[in-house]
Amino acid sequence: MKRKQLKRIRITAFVLAAVMLIVTAAFCMGNLVTHDAEVHRQEAIFNELAKAAEETPIVESTPDGSESTLSNFETLLGKNSDMVGWISVAGTGINYPVMQTKSNPNYYLKRNFNKEYSDLGVPYVQENCDLATSDNIIIYGHHIKGGKMFGSLDKFTSKSFYDKHKIIQFNTLTEQSQYQIIAVFKTVAYSASGFRYYDFVNAEDEAHFNEYVSRCKELALYDTGVTAKYGDKLLTLSTCKRFAENGRLVVVAKKIG
DSSP states (O other), rough: HHHHHHHHHHHHHHHHHHHHHHHHHHHHHHHHHHHHHHHHHHHHHHHHHHHTSOOOBOOOOOTTOOOOOOGGGGHHHHHTTTTTEEOOOTTTSSSSEOOOOOTTGGGGGGGGGOOOOSSOOEEEETTTTTTTTOOOOEEOOOOOTTTEEEGGGGGGHHHHHHHHHHEEEEEEEEEEEEEEEEEEEEEEEEEESSGGGGGSOOSSHHHHHHHHHHHHHHHHSSSOOOOTTTOOOOOEEEEEEETTTTEEEEEEEEOOO
């Protein structure tokens, strides 16, 4: 009798374990399907935004001589005034609006352009950066599989890819600008062993600027043959990279032209 009871208990335990595995697998599959659906939905939204941003930009002068908004962003600004520019990188999927909310720094970490919840978020500028005056503009974007969002920055870990795609286009509301990549590196954020690249926004002096550039070049995955000098304006793109806890992939470029 005891053997039969023990057998029943084992069978019951096996069945329960199997059911739990099936439920867990179904839950994970459901989350995966939901995530993929969200990615496709957000891609559709970004594609519509890109169409508006592709209009020929015209800088309109004002009677008092002040700067005016590039006309191709007027429609987008009417939808969301948090937009401060547009970033695109040839050879990648990066072609997105860029946001900034100085009083709520990470607002677009988990929100889309329409301010709805989204795992993809929208690329955004660090809160203490001034697009007109800062020595370094830092833009964050999620690392999404399939090269979505800033996930396609992975391509810049290859020197051969860099050789054919050295330029980042970043247009603000009042200026169209190109930036030439000077360094691509990996580091760990929020750690004494990592490089706190996000602390560098404005150079205290020439030595401070040179120290930052030298550190970027020292960590670089390869030599671009390009550097920056004091007085240059920098653009830094940052995304997560799962080689370590709080791992980051960083692309630093200097303004040209």
